[in-house]
Amino acid sequence: MSSPVIEVTSLHKRYGSTVAVDDVSLEVHEGEIFGILGRNGAGKTTTVEIVGGLRRQDRGTVRVLGLDPQHDAGLLRQQVGLQLQESALPPRLRAREALELYASFYEHPADPAALLDDLGLADRAEIAFDKLSGGQKQRLSVALALVGNPSVAILDELTTGLDPHARRETWGLIERIRARGVTIVLVTHLMEEAERLCDRLALIDEGRVVVTGTPDEVVARASGGQVLRFRPSSPLDPAVVRLLGALPTVSSVGEPAPVAVPVAAPHGEGSVEVHGSGTVVQDVLVALDRAGVRALDVRLERASLEDAFVTLTGDPTPKEAR
Numbered sequence: 001m002s003s004p005v006i007e008v009t010s011l012h013k014r015y016g017s018t019v020a021v022d023d024v025s026l027e028v029h030e031g032e033i034f035g036i037l038g039r040n041g042a043g044k045t046t047t048v049e050i051v052g053g054l055r056r057q058d059r060g061t062v063r064v065l066g067l068d069p070q071h072d073a074g075l076l077r078q079q080v081g082l083q084l085q086e087s088a089l090p091p092r093l094r095a096r097e098a099l100e101l102y103a104s105f106y107e108h109p110a111d112p113a114a115l116l117d118d119l120g121l122a123d124r125a126e127i128a129f130d131k132l133s134g135g136q137k138q139r140l141s142v143a144l145a146l147v148g149n150p151s152v153a154i155l156d157e158l159t160t161g162l163d164p165h166a167r168r169e170t171w172g173l174i175e176r177i178r179a180r181g182v183t184i185v186l187v188t189h190l191m192e193e194a195e196r197l198c199d200r201l202a203l204i205d206e207g208r209v210v211v212t213g214t215p216d217e218v219v220a221r222a223s224g225g226q227v228l229r230f231r232p233s234s235p236l237d238p239a240v241v242r243l244l245g246a247l248p249t250v251s252s253v254g255e256p257a258p259v260a261v262p263v264a265a266p267h268g269e270g271s272v273e274v275h276g277s278g279t280v281v282q283d284v285l286v287a288l289d290r291a292g293v294r295a296l297d298v299r300l301e302r303a304s305l306e307d308a309f310v311t312l313t314g315d316p317t318p319k320e321a322r
């Protein structure tokens, strides 16, 4: 297999007494969309800023396309496109002017007009930055990250603050960028975004990588991959809950997580949620039967990345998404 495009080993970075990145190691392969997930303050931005050469680590090594971001900053800038959070431009600068300005920094830039067209901004070319909508500003910031024709693009919280329609458009855009052969690092706290776009991802919590893999692998590793929900015919005795929890195919037993918009039965009050793998359904139903409890409104679902997030970080939702 070819060597990784990005190789981060034992990265550590603190700001004063705050440890922003404790111990992060990860590899990003050519042509993939690699997600970096985690809640606010997990250390995602600091990690990608170090990878992009904007910050210096205290310990650990980083190689991007075989280059050291600290020592080969000039070479790296020609090959890595960075789109960081809240990138601001002078308010009166027009979209076309911004792209032409950025293009002048590169040896082999993309054609600004073609890029504007590609990102659906052709009719906004002569509009000043402060007159663009949030989604258009985001797309312009992606265009600026791509104008140097990079082989790696780092996109940080690209869709935060966008409405669902603009978010979906941006997802399509990211897929088109990847189709052009660009390796993409996508920082996000949105599970749906990661599940939909990422080939592989790293979940970071408190400055450490908790798990790495494809979304399916992460889900399977966290919870076994299956979620069984049911309403017991009578309230479950704590001894029965312990019995279910002790089954080898069960990873956790609890109440379903509260939902933002309450749904009608079957998952109302008194429902039970069991995470597990393999023959978890049969095992739980048999154990309940032995305990004299019937399971009503039984539903089996595939665990989501959000379920995995909860299991692995102990937090129901990333803070920003609440």
Ligand SMILES: Nc1ncnc2c1ncn2[C@@H]1O[C@H](COP(=O)(O)OP(=O)(O)OP(=O)(O)O)[C@@H](O)[C@H]1O
Binding pocket: 015, 018, 019, 020, 021, 038, 039, 040, 041, 042, 043, 044, 045, 046, 047, 189
């Ligand atoms: N320039 C800075 N000076 C001091 N502390 C910082 C600085 N930048 C980040 N931190 C702290 O380092 C920790 C990690 O921050 P970082 O921005 O890397 O996390 P993040 O996962 O990207 O969070 P978010 O999703 O909010 O962007 C946080 O506790 C943050 O407050």
